[in-house]
Amino acid sequence: MVILLGMIGAPLGTTAAAQAGPPTLPHAARPCDIYAAGGTPCVAAHSTTRALYAAYTGPLYQVRRLSDDRVRNVGLLRRGGYADAATQDRFCAGTTCLITKLYDQSPMRNHLTQAPRGGFSGPAMGGADNLPIADMAPITVGGHQAYGVLIAPGMGLRNNDTRGIAVDDEPEGMYWIVDGHHYNGGCCFDYGNAEIDSRDDGNGTMETSYFGTASAWYHGPPPGPWIMTDQENNLVGCVNPGSTSKLCPDLPSVTSRFVTAVAKGEPHHWASLGGDAQQGALTTMFDGPRVDASYDPMRKQGAIVLGNGGDNSNGSQGTFYEGVMTAGYPTDAVDQQVQANIVAARYDVRPLTLTPGSTAADPPGLQTFAPGEKQEVTETFTNTTGATVADVRLSLSVPHGWTAEATGATRFRSVAPGGRVRTTFAVTSARTAFNGDLTGRAVWRGSARGAWHVWTTAEKVRNADPITINEFRVGTSADPTDSYIELHNDGSRAVDVSGWTLTEHPTQQAVSSTVRIPAGTRIAAHGHYLLGLSTSGLAAPAGAGDTTLNVRSTTGMEVGDPIVVGTGSKAESATIADIPATGASGPRADGRLGNAVRLNGADEYISLPAGIVSDLSDYTVSAWVNPASEDTWARIFDFGSGTAVNMFLTVNAAGNGLRFAITTDGNGAEQTLTGGGHLPLNTWSHVAVTLAGTTGTLYLNGTAVATNPDMTLTPSSLGDTDQNWIGRSQYPDPYLNGTVDDFAVYGRALSPADISDLAEGQAGAGDIADYRFDETGGRVAIDSSGHAGNATIVSPGSAATLSTPLWQPLPDGPVITVPAHATNVPVTSTAGFTVGQRVAIGYGKKREVATVTAVGKAGTQALLAAPASVGATTIKVTSTAGISVGDRIRLDIDSRIETVTVAATGTAGAGGTGLDLTRPLRFAHSSNLPFSDRGTGITFTPATRFPHSSNEPVQALGGGIVLDRPLTHRHAIDTPLRDSAVTVAGYQGTPAPDQWFGGPALSTGAGSMVLRDARGLVADSLNYGLLVDPWLAEGYQAGTGAGCTVATPALADGEGKSASRFPDGADTDSNCADFITSNPTPGAANLFALDPGPWVSLQATADAPTFVKHDDGDLVVTAPITPDAPAVDKRDATWVQAAGLADADCVSFESITRPGSYLRHQNFQLRLQPNDGSTLFTQDATFCPQPGNGGQGTSFRSVNFPDRYLRAFDNAVYLASNGGSNAWDTTTSWAADTSWVVAEPWTPRP
Structure with a gap:
């Protein structure tokens, strides 16, 4: 339906300036001609x-529409001219298109x-x-x-x-x-x-x-x-x-x-x-x-x-x-x-916009209606022609069954250059659900009697029952899978959600399943519906008659536990008859000295007792390690209490090889030892770290490879650490893929001679801890020192691992396709794959399962370690990992491309023996030139039925669990599996969920969720952490922050943190504005209390009446606030002055509009961010008041950077020292800029 007010005098329905006549083209020459x-x-x-x-x-570029995956090139209106944007508009109408290719015109x-x-x-x-x-x-x-x-x-x-x-x-x-x-x-x-x-x-x-x-x-x-x-x-x-x-x-x-x-x-x-x-x-x-x-x-x-x-x-x-x-x-x-x-x-802004009436300045890109709801839609025309235009007429086209009524003028006699006119329409949606567009149209003359010009624009709309994704928790520090998702009905009547689906998409993963709400389900008016992540879920489909199930997790499960597979009429009970002992907790591997523990690089590690190094000053940690791959930041050991407080040794520090670090204030304050380069793969190396006084030394194979005389941090500086691991990082880094033997901790710094003896094969004898791993198998590693206590080998090896991408070669590629009927695929990592166990390849309808027959080498990205000359038959390389005789490697780009075949593999480095080639090089190649080798990958049977391409998931499905009776039903991937005896995995809270789902587990980093009605129309969506699915974005994305998404709730202690709409059902179509990070309230109303403390506003003494306030994102600014300022600005400039999160004698400032979010410094600039419960956050958000540096008011000193104070500088707030390398550290007016008046709040406390 098209609403036009007034006679236009020109044919209707023409799009985007088609009637405008030929605009003036620039000079015939274009930039590349010049x-x-x-x-x-x-x-x-x-x-x-x-x-x-x-x-x-x-063509200029190519687009692909999501509705059917068809592609279309967008070209030019004429030779050497402008883009034919109408082609895109027609092709993408009613759906979303992605730019898949930007053509090079050269x-x-x-x-x-x-x-x-x-x-x-x-x-x-x-x-x-x-x-x-x-x-x-x-x-x-x-x-x-x-x-x-x-x-x-x-x-x-x-x-x-x-x-x-x-x-x-x-x-x-x-x-x-x-x-x-x-x-x-x-x-x-x-x-x-x-x-x-x-x-x-x-x-x-x-x-x-x-x-x-x-x-x-x-x-x-x-x-x-x-x-x-x-x-x-x-x-x-x-x-x-x-x-x-x-x-x-x-x-x-x-x-x-x-x-x-x-x-x-x-x-x-x-x-x-x-x-x-x-x-x-x-x-x-x-x-x-x-x-x-x-x-x-x-x-x-x-x-x-x-x-x-x-x-x-x-x-x-x-x-x-x-x-x-x-x-x-x-x-x-x-x-x-x-x-x-x-x-x-003549680049310029678009002349016509269509936005929700309340957010014309920063439109969220979407407007959501409830059936029959009336909302305002604003259409704005801006004269970008450079001359006065006449007889401007605005209209709005709405879907069938909708109505629109202009609330003001729609016809304007003239608009000056740069001028702007707007009309607001009262739009009432139909009673039926809808996803699509509203279309605005502007018509004008270039002069009183000039030709007509027409422009159209669209706004995406949803019309759906008011059911929203209201709250979710990723997990807690004790149970990263203690997850729930809560739906909420914000309407005044019950809504039947039978057949509705929720699709949850963890970052970097493929989507393999949806959660379907069962028939007969209704959510009461203003009620909730709670979805809980089950103890485990199926990692691969299971058929009737199966007794072995591949599962997402075996954490906490024990033989003899009763379980329930499935929900509703297909739910069936069984008992766990066996959890096959595999991986690290199975039989020990051959070691450097006796037996050793083989860690799979996917989910296995060794947990050492709490406080194992907490009393140490001088110390030594030594071990034998045999890495199968050199995954970036994979840890040999990591002792700590989280990302802020730890000491670790990694096999590969961002490509720099072996590194030790210790910190009590996050990775920006580490004291480090880096040296020795990359450890040889599939070879035993002895590593050791010592501290004597303030001198730290890193040893490799008995030789000191790094020293640091200024290491003032000791293990005792870390406090009573409770996350002491071999093979696992405090961060979400890769697990160690390799074998560890003879791990020892000493309460003194061993001498170089002592280290040399260990490297020559003498058994360790740590007096603090001594793990020889000479048991025949099992989950217990005995401490031979008699001091620290036995360690636990954590091996959910029977569960499926996270998938690894099918190999992506660079610079060739980046996509290779393995044809159908293949029995081998190249992979990014071989961690977790075991001969005889099952592997899943691909996703969606192309996902297929096979049995592993051989585990080869992962693909390798490496560099030339030295220049290679024409005629050379050997190339020096930075790594030989994953490279085998007979492998073909492409070198270089452009006219220097050639493919070589490996005749022999040697050692890495400029001084190593490198790779021998079957024939001389035809071209010279620079040192540092990247190349790739696809490795020998994973071999399996039967052969694939579909082709598979780079980045598709390849997943080791593990040994699974064995049931005491066969299944009677077929169950799909991610079917929930519940074990009531497990208290350390899955949703553990109260109340019990209305429905269990089996996976995928929510990502601790980023993900998306989309809620669809029974017809498949989108009712609500969100992205958290990142725009994982940009087409589901809600919120203004073209500003100056980090985009508009829901902040990822951290894995905090206790009940953890959740992302919650505040209040229940709040929905302005903006993920960043509608959600706050809060204490969890699953299945209950989101009512959050602010911290106790006075409400205040912070006024800059140097620039009255300027106050600290937050913008619509997380940036903290200083801006004038007066009695006539909008109420929203007054609220954004009002804070709770609460007891300091890190020091109760100091203060923290909580936003009254975003409970649980505080002023904190990040890279020395103030932001408003939710409290994630981490030590680093509490320190960053705590400031100690003292008399004003400028002689008046109060100055606020940072608790973790005691020489820095809150400073007003260039309309923002920084943590500034009195002199320094940053612009905001300038000594000019530093004292005045760091002094504040703690004023009466602009928004009084209720």
């Missing part, structure tokens, strides 16, 4: 908005596609980054509708296998156009040259342009954002020769809506320029030398990245419109010509 004429031709040219060559006629065809997993993983399946949503960045260019590429945290596009891009120290240039209002301080919103293996390969291995507010490297004065370059391990806005300061005092903040950013480099020299993409010339931001010798010469590798860092760091956000890369270093004059072309293209 660069070519200047002698620096484009080797990459990407844009979703226009052609970057005058002669270009091809002859090199360096198209960008989904960024693969790298040093950091994204939230998509297997760790790839998410694809951008196609319609999230609408704009105009040249008067035409177009869309940019909006990158939210976790998204990215990339090409690691390029042609023509600069490598090593070759000269290059690049520019891009970005949204100057969409950014954050995460790493790293980049476009340009990056590593071809998506990993950090060292200083100088990338060269990109960057836009954002990251301040850990060379940055400008606050507030930003800044145009800088990313040269790996450094965001570089300037260079300060002879100084350690990383402040670039002349680097300006850039605030225009559309920004042109330029970066370019050549030997010994680089420059960056920037400007307003709508007007004026470029300004030089920096022009000078490289940072230091580690960046000169550069070691660029030639990949192209868009939206994230060279190592796939993906915490950043921004919006891209166009960009190019050149061969050669463009002159400034040529860059200025390109800038003139950009200005002539």
Whole structure:
């Protein structure tokens, strides 16, 4: 239905400026024509908005719609012209489209596609980054509708296998156009040259342009954002020769809506320029030398990245419109010509928007109605034509059965350039459920008698019964699977939810199941429906007659326990007859000295007694370790009480090999020992750490490989640690995949001679703890010292492990496909796979189960450790792990590509024997060049029925449990399995859930949930932690924070923490605004009490009447508040001054609008975040008051950085010292800026 008020005098139904007549095109030449004429031709040219060559006629980008997975190319309106955005609008109407490919317009065809997993993983399946949503960045260019590429945290596009891009120290240039209002301080919103293996390969291995507010490297004065370059391990806005300061005092903040950013480099020299993409010339931001010798010469590798860092760091956000890369270093004059072309293209905001009436400024991207509900929808027209327009008419088209009535004028005589008019419609939804669009339409004349112009826009809407995902808990510190999900009916009548489904999607995993609510289920008015995660669940389907079940978890289960499989009419009872002893708790492995414990790298570790090292000052920890893989951050041991307090030894510290660290204040305050490089795989190595006084020493095979004379932290500094593990980290790092023997702890520092004796085979004799693992098997490891007590081998080895991705090779790939009828797949890790046990491959309808017949080697990513010359028959490599004789390895990119066959494997390193090849090299290859080897993988029977591709899950299903009787029904994957005797796994709270679900277990990091009605229409959705499923996003995503998601509730002590709507049913279609982190209230009303304490407002003494307040995200700002200010601003500037979370003699400030959220510092900037219960949070959120440093008021000193105080600086609040390297540490007005008036609250306490 279309509502039009007044005669239009033109045909209706035309979309997006189709009647506008041909807008003025910019000059015939396009940016790449200009660069070519200047002698620096484009080797990459990407844009979703226009052609970057005058002669270009091809596609700009490709979209895929989620409704049927069909794809469509979006091209140009004419040769060398603008994007045909109407093609996208028609193809994607009523559904969501993703950008799957950004075409390169240059002859090199360096198209960008989904960024693969790298040093950091994204939230998509297997760790790839998410694809951008196609319609999230609408704009105009040249008067035409177009869309940019909006990158939210976790998204990215990339090409690691390029042609023509600069490598090593070759000269290059690049520019891009970005949204100057969409950014954050995460790493790293980049476009340009990056590593071809998506990993950090060292200083100088990338060269990109960057836009954002990251301040850990060379940055400008606050507030930003800044145009800088990313040269790996450094965001570089300037260079300060002879100084350690990383402040670039002349680097300006850039605030225009559309920004042109330029970066370019050549030997010994680089420059960056920037400007307003709508007007004026470029300004030089920096022009000078490289940072230091580690960046000169550069070691660029030639990949192209868009939206994230060279190592796939993906915490950043921004919006891209166009960009190019050149061969050669463009002159400034040529860059200025390109800038003139950009200005002539006339980038501008879209002229028409459709938003919920209450959130016109920051629309959530969605508006949800209850059946028959009336809400306001605001349609806004902005004159972006540059001239006065006449006879503007606004209308709204709504779905069948809906009504819309304008509440004000819909026709406007004229609108001046830049002017804005709006109409609010009262929209009443139909009684039937609906997912789709409302369509707004604007019609206007260019002059009183000019031609008609037409523009349309859409707003996504849902019409559903008011059932919401109201509260959820991931788990507790004692039971990470103590999970529940609560639904709530916010309506005044009961709702029948029979056949409704909830799909829960943990980050990086594939979706294999949904929770279906049984027939006859009704949720009472304002009532709740509670879903609880069961003790375990099926990891693979089970058939009638089966007695062995593959299960998600065996934690807490014992032989003889009665269990229930399934729910409702298919529920059946049985008794556990056997839990096969497998893995670490099964028979011991052959050791270096007798027997040893083999840990599978998936879920096995050894738990040592609490307080095992708590009384130690001088000490020694020694062990033999035989790693099967060198997973990053996998621990040999880790003693601590969480991520803030611990001491650990890892086999691979972010690619740097062996490292020891100890800290009492998180990973930013570690005292470390790093040395020895990478341990050889499948080989016994002796490792030891000693502390004598303040001198720490790290030994490998009897030789000291690192010393640190300033190690002031001792094990006793950690307190009474209760998480003391061999093979497991305090963080969610990989478990150790390897074998451990002769683990000993001494209450003294052994001498170098003593360590040498141990490395030569002398048995350890620790006087604090001594675990020889010489038992024949079982879960108990005997302590031969007689001091610490026996250890427990934790081996849920009978349960399924987390899946590993099917191998992803880089730079070739990143996707390989194993055809159907295969009996082997290459994998990222072989941890957890055992011959004779079952393996699941793929997901959804392509998921198939087989039996493992052989476990080979995992795939390997490595680097050349030395240059390789033409004719060489040996290459030096950083790792030989996973590489076998006969393997074929592709080297290099572009014209240097060649494939070699391994004739013999030797040792790693520049001084090692490397890999012998079957024939000489045809090309020279640079040192540090990445390559991959797919390994020998997992072999199984029977053969697959479907093809399977990189990043699909490959899961070891374990030995399972054996029942005393066969099943009588067939049960699907994730069917709940309940063991009432288990108290350490699954939901354990009260009340009992209304329905059990068997999995998947909620991710402790990030995930999504979607609630659908019986017809499959979406009623509610959320993302927590990250935008795991961006199409389910609720909330404004184009701001300056970290995106809008529900904060992940931490695994806290006691009952833990939950994410809860506050109050029950609160739903503004904004995940970040509707949820708070709170104490759990499963099945009950979400009524949360603020901490006791006075309500106050904090006024800056140096800038009255400026007060501390929080924005709609988590940023804390200072802003004027007056008696006439809106009530919402007054509430956001009112705090509970509570007893300090870390020190009751100090204070913490709790938000009255977000109970449970406090002011805390993060990277020295104040944020409003929920209390996750961690020691680090309580310290970051505690401030000790003292008389004002400026002679008045009060100053608040940080409890964990006692030389820093809360400071008002550039409209934000920082933790600042009186002098320092950060801009906010300046001594200028420091005393006044760190003094505050604790004023009466703007919102009085009720």
